[in-house]
Amino acid sequence: MYKGGKIIASLIIFVAFLTFPFFSNMGKANAGPEALAATVSQLAGKQCVEPASYMRTNHMQLLNQWRNADVRDGKTVYVNTQGKSFDISLQSCVECHSTQATATTTGVSNPVLNTSSDQFCVSCHTYASVKPTCWSCHAGPEGATK
Amino acid sequence: MSINRRQFLRRAGMVTALGLGGSFVITGLRGKKVEAAATSAASEYGTSKNALVAKHWAMVVDMSKFRSEEDFKRVVKSCVSIHNIPDFGNPKDEIKWIWKDDYEHTFSGGENEYLTENFKELPFTVMCNHCEHPPCVKACPTGATFKREDGIVAMDFHRCIGCRFCMGACPFGARSFNYRDPRPFIEKANPDFPTRTPGVVEKCTFCVERLADGLMPACVEASNGGLIFGDLDDPKSKVRKLISTRFTIRRKTELGTQPSVYYLVGGDEHA
Numbered sequence: 001m002y003k004g005g006k007i008i009a010s011l012i013i014f015v016a017f018l019t020f021p022f023f024s025n026m027g028k029a030n031a032g033p034e035a036l037a038a039t040v041s042q043l044a045g046k047q048c049v050e051p052a053s054y055m056r057t058n059h060m061q062l063l064n065q066w067r068n069a070d071v072r073d074g075k076t077v078y079v080n081t082q083g084k085s086f087d088i089s090l091q092s093c094v095e096c097h098s099t100q101a102t103a104t105t106t107g108v109s110n111p112v113l114n115t116s117s118d119q120f121c122v123s124c125h126t127y128a129s130v131k132p133t134c135w136s137c138h139a140g141p142e143g144a145t146k
Numbered sequence: 147m148s149i150n151r152r153q154f155l156r157r158a159g160m161v162t163a164l165g166l167g168g169s170f171v172i173t174g175l176r177g178k179k180v181e182a183a184a185t186s187a188a189s190e191y192g193t194s195k196n197a198l199v200a201k202h203w204a205m206v207v208d209m210s211k212f213r214s215e216e217d218f219k220r221v222v223k224s225c226v227s228i229h230n231i232p233d234f235g236n237p238k239d240e241i242k243w244i245w246k247d248d249y250e251h252t253f254s255g256g257e258n259e260y261l262t263e264n265f266k267e268l269p270f271t272v273m274c275n276h277c278e279h280p281p282c283v284k285a286c287p288t289g290a291t292f293k294r295e296d297g298i299v300a301m302d303f304h305r306c307i308g309c310r311f312c313m314g315a316c317p318f319g320a321r322s323f324n325y326r327d328p329r330p331f332i333e334k335a336n337p338d339f340p341t342r343t344p345g346v347v348e349k350c351t352f353c354v355e356r357l358a359d360g361l362m363p364a365c366v367e368a369s370n371g372g373l374i375f376g377d378l379d380d381p382k383s384k385v386r387k388l389i390s391t392r393f394t395i396r397r398k399t400e401l402g403t404q405p406s407v408y409y410l411v412g413g414d415e416h417a
Contacts, residue, residue, distance in 0.1 A: 075191035
């Protein structure tokens with residue numbers, strides 16, 4: 001092959017360059033949010049709005065339904081499948097789903113985007129690379145009084 | 147190996163059909179799954195037992211109760227503090243839900259040519275009129291502002307794209323735009339009410355969030371009887387009685403928007 005050595009060497013460099021991200025991150029794989037339970041304040045007698053398995057897959061749809069029901073239809077109470085009522089408010093979520101460690105987020109940067117936080121939403125959303133903007137307006141954990 | 151045109155077309159057709167059909171099946175299944183998940187929960191939405199309901203919320207502003215600067219300030223402050231209204235410190239960026247304005251900006255236009263000079267000198271409490279035919283709602287391209295069943299013209303901040311058509315459409319200047327991030331300019335934030343982001347229009351909502359909890363609007367509570375709030379469609383309500391027995395005026399009725407805020411004038415010696 002004409003100039004074969006150079007071609008093969010260049011190819012090797014090229015492939016090494018291309019696969020650099022894979023090798024450099026090898027073994028450092030994001031293990032995923034495992035310590036989720038630790039970021040939930042265990043309040044006695046508290047249960048989630050819906051079963052955890054349902055919430056895990058459908059919380060985004062449920063939040064959208066909540067938003068539309070509350071803002072547009074004036075329905076401020078959600079009665080779940082077990083017949084238990086919840087106030088339609090993000091505070092119904094962060095009441096439990098937060099470490100209660102952060103100060104009120106009003107006036108502070110978005111905690112969901114703040115990846116150093118160990119709050120419930122953040123740990124999953126960072127892993128999944130999802131950036132919801134709830135907290136740019138709504139008061140986050142610890143902000144609520146009701 | 148060579149294929150003739152007929153074979154080529156047949157194979158291409160088969161592959162296309164397979165591809166399209168396959169994708170339909172996949173998306174169809176996925177849609178079903180989500181739907182099933184959403185409906186499998188036999189949940190429902192309702193309102194709080196305490197919630198105040200009405201067919202047509204309306205407000206009466208009793209001008210005789212707004213005598214001093216303090217009366218106006220107290221009412222405005224009650225609104226500012228619970229709705230996280232920022233104070234940018236300059237009139238260009240100002241956010242107003244309820245405010246004090248002069249005659250020129252309030253009733254001018256359809257007035258009688260000669261009114262008592264006294265009347266023209268008065269300050270007025272003004273806010274969103276929650277019109278029966280709201281021009282802002284017609285102008286909004288995203289449905290972010292809409293009229294509720296109970297007559298309140300509400301805002302869905304989530305949907306507002308900041309086009310400001312509603313501001314141009316509103317003849318009362320009742321809408322304000324967030325040109326800047328309001329959060330640093332909120333004196334004391336109320337965590338129970340969302341703040342806004344830059345690029346969102348806001349206005350008075352007749353305190354829908356308080357009505358849902360069974361509370362009167364904040365300004366009504368703070369007004370010491372200067373603002374009267376109730377159901378205009380209920381003949382026994384206080385607002386209806388006031389409007390049907392006393393002389394009231396509304397702002398810019400010549401525009402046909404049918405405001406739901408009535409001004410009680412000619413009461414007592416004032417106005």
